[in-house]
Amino acid sequence: MIEFKLDLRLQKDCFILAESDFFVVLLMNNSLVPWFILVPKTDCSEIYQLDDALQSKILAMINQISRFVSAEYKTDKLNVASIGNIVNQMHIHIVGRYKTDPYWPGVVWGASEKTAYELEKVKGIKMKLNSILGM
Secondary structure (H helix, E strand, C coil): CCCCCCCCHHHHEEEEEECCEEEEEEEEECCCCCEEEEEECCCCCCHHCCCCHHHHHHHHHHHHHHHHHHHHHHHHHHHHHCCCCCCCCCCEEEECCCCCCCCCCCCCCCCCCCCCHHHHHCCCCCCCCHHHHHC
């Protein structure tokens, strides 16, 4: 296993919600949309570079987080993407979208309009997500 260090930009912009031997699950500090980030513990930057076992674990975790976001937030759409143009560390965005959110129908990346979470709200999200993920 590699020595894992979370990218400083992700540390600055997100709350850590869960961690396992294989992943870190983050919450973007922007309460305008439910925005989760899955960071696999790997030194690879692209999903195709991973072995089949880790790819399967990533897909299973994306599915679990996606189901959580859909059920918990009653979103109109999910955006799931691994872009990494600015943060090279592999990470997958799972963003719940509403037709009424301030970014619709555009993208959320790089938008300047943000509202920080209250810490009590983050604690509640963390408890719910961890109970679903079993982490």
